[in-house]
Amino acid sequence: xxxxxxxxxxxxxxxxxxxxxxxxxxxxxxxxxxxxxxxxxxxxxxxxxxxxxxxxxxxxxxxxxxxxxxxxxxxxxxxxxxxxxxxxxxxxxxxxxxxxxxxxxxxxxxxxxxxxxxxxxxxxxxxxxxxxxxxxxxxxxxxxxxxxxxxxxxxxxxxxxxxxxxxxxxxxxxxxxxxxxxxxxxxxxxxxxxxxxxxxxxxxxxxxxxxxxxxxxxxxxxxxxxxxxxxxxxxxxxxxxxxxxxxxxxxxxxxxxxxxxxxxxxxxxxxxxxxxxxxxxxxxxxxxxxxxxxxxxxxxxxxxxxxxxxxxxxxxxxxxxxxxxxxxxxxxxxxxxxxxxxxxxxxxxxxxxxxxxxxxxxxxxxxxxxxxxxxxxxxxxxxxxxxxxxxxxxxxxxxxxxxxxxxxxxxxxx
Numbered sequence: 402x403x404x405x406x407x408x409x410x411x412x413x414x415x416x417x418x419x420x421x422x423x424x425x426x427x428x429x430x431x432x433x434x435x436x437x438x439x440x441x442x443x444x445x446x447x448x449x450x451x452x453x454x455x456x457x458x459x460x461x462x463x464x465x466x467x468x469x470x471x472x473x474x475x476x477x478x479x480x481x482x483x484x485x486x487x488x489x490x491x492x493x494x495x496x497x498x499x500x501x502x503x504x505x506x507x508x509x510x511x512x513x514x515x516x517x518x519x520x521x522x523x524x525x526x527x528x529x530x531x532x533x534x535x536x537x538x539x540x541x542x543x544x545x546x547x548x549x550x551x552x553x554x555x556x557x558x559x560x561x562x563x564x565x566x567x568x569x570x571x572x573x574x575x576x577x578x579x580x581x582x583x584x585x586x587x588x589x590x591x592x593x594x595x596x597x598x599x600x601x602x603x604x605x606x607x608x609x610x611x612x613x614x615x616x617x618x619x620x621x622x623x624x625x626x627x628x629x630x631x632x633x634x635x636x637x638x639x640x641x642x643x644x645x646x647x648x649x650x651x652x653x654x655x656x657x658x659x660x661x662x663x664x665x666x667x668x669x670x671x672x673x674x675x676x677x678x679x680x681x682x683x684x685x686x687x688x689x690x691x692x693x694x695x696x697x698x699x700x701x702x703x704x705x706x707x708x709x710x711x712x713x714x715x716x717x718x719x720x721x722x723x724x725x726x727x728x729x730x731x732x733x734x735x736x737x738x739x740x741x742x743x744x745x746x747x748x749x750x751x752x753x754x755x756x757x758x759x760x761x762x763x764x765x766x767x768x769x770x771x772x773x774x775x776x777x778x779x780x781x782x783x784x785x786x787x788x789x790x791x792x793x794x795x796x797x798x799x800x801x802x803x804x805x806x807x808x809x810x811x812x813x814x815x
Contacts, residue, residue, distance in 0.1 A: 429766050434785040436766040437776040443649045443712060444781035448703055452651055455692075455699040462691035465682075473691050476698035480644060483701050484656045487617045488609070488631040488640050495665050496658035497683050498644075498694060502610035503537040504685055505641035505657040509606040510541035510575060511685075512639070512659075512667040516604065517574035519667065526574035531560035531589065533582040535608055547574075558585030558737045559627075562593035569601060579608045580616060580630040584770055586739030588612070592628050595636025604638040604664065607631070610655060611777075612741060613642020618713035619741055627740060632660060639664065644697040647742075649704060649712065654697035715780035716742055722783075723776060726790040730797055736773060747773025751800050759796035765789065 412420065431440040443449070459473075467474045477498045485493020499505045510528060517526035527548040530538050534551075542549035550573075552564040565576055576598055578589035591607055598605035607630055609616070620626055631640060638661065644654040659665040672680045680687075704712065720742055727733050732750040747753045753773050760767055760774075768775040782789075 430764075432781075433764075434779070434781045435764050437778075438768050441646050441649060441777075442779045442781035444715070444779070444784070448649065448700075451703055452696050452699055455695050456651065459691040459695040464689035464691050464694060465687055470691065473694050476694050480654075480694075480697045480701055481656050481658065484613065484642055484644075485658050488613065488642065488658055489633045490640075490658050491632065491660060492662070493658070495660070495662045496656050497665070497668070498697060499655045499657060499684050500686060500689070500693065501645065501653035501655050502535065502608075502641060502643045503540065505610060505643070505655040506535060506537040506606075506608060507541040507544070507685060508657050508668045509577075509639050509641060510538060510547070511545055512664055513575035513604045513606070514545055514547055515667040516664050517572075520663075521574070521602075523572050523574060525572055527570075527572050528575040528577065529565055529568045529573055530577040531565075531579070531582070533558065533560070533584050534577050534579060535583060535610065538577060538608075556737070558582065558587040560589050560594075562590055562597060565594060566597050566601075569597075569603065573601065573603050575604045575606055577606050577608060578630075580612045581740050581743065582608075583611060583743065584772075584775070585737050585745055586741055586743040587737060588616075588627055588630055588740050590628060591630040591634050591637065595634045598636040598638070605636050607637055607640045610641050610643040611646060611743065613640060613647075613656075614644065614649075614709070615647035615713055615716065615742055618710045619717065621710060622714060622717060624717060624741070632658075644700065645693075647709075647713075647716075648697065648700055650693070650697040650700035652693065654693045712780045715783050716778050719780070719782040719786055720744075720778045722786045723778060723789070726786065727793065730790070730794050732797060733793075743775070743777040745770055745773045745775045748797075751797060755800040756793070756796045759799060760792060763792045763796070765792065 429436050431442055434442060462470050464470060464473045480498055481496040482493045485496060514526050517523040527550055528542065529550045531554050532551045533554050539549055550568045552560060552568050554560050576594060578591050578594045580588045580591065594605055639657060639659045641655060641657045644650040644656060645652045670682050724735055727746050728735055732748050733746055734748060736745040736747060757767055757769055757774050
């Protein structure tokens, strides 16, 4: 592989591209539908090709200075507004486009911290989350040096609102629910959390990074949801929603939307003591690649309402087919009753890690959790459900002969 030093002479274009192809040979082939996270495959070559052209057009622009690239400001605002409308925000303009779910969640925590300090007079604010909340919240608490209090969830995978309230005190700045949570695909009881937030004068963030661009259409298709989860719920003060997940943009694009513009303004940074002039940013990054902004805008405009509804119908069909097929295999159990698009399955009879090893050998890239194997369903998966279920049934019958690794952990998507 070499020591990574610069080559004496630069590579020619053809040699460079050949080296890249060689390096990518071992990467996951997401276009085949054998991955279940990381890249959300819409199953639309024309959509993918259009986004590639958009990426090239905006590859070199810099979103640091909005006055120099007003097109980026317009696209940012239009993506935010589209999300705000989907989420029933009172004013859909009160938000910002970010680089991904991690940044959106970071900004939710940072804004809540500064709101508590600047408006509530709380010197050492804390936040309360379920253990199922995305680790980006723990990361934010670590970087921002505030306490995160984590509470358990019930057998359904949902957090108990009473547990959230019991963990709160007068210094709690933010409570969090997920729609849905990543591990089990269930929606936390957002209306009850909203009542708690209102009763205590606390902010409530809904992590809709996974479901924000899917659940509105899931509901429109008539699929069962356990509760309302967006700004229709009194007490919800902010929502994050990743455009590079079920918004079908390329990485990295997410939005964070606020009910109250005054809370949004807590995330702005302005600095006027620099000899270089006034420095300001609305998100954590200074220099920002323009390409994901343009890609997010293009994805939402290419698909429109009807395109998203059609894509969601494919996700729904594949989701139900996976659930029914897995539950039909003796010895496998889906964890809880997932609400939408993602779920875990395990076994009280077989070594689920060994089953995962067999699936690895057959070219599937299942995410591994502490309790089992995990799937996130994309539109493309409608094409591969029967093959997957056949291989899974084979893995169950042959699991005793496989490697049987002990670890059942995996990375979660940003």
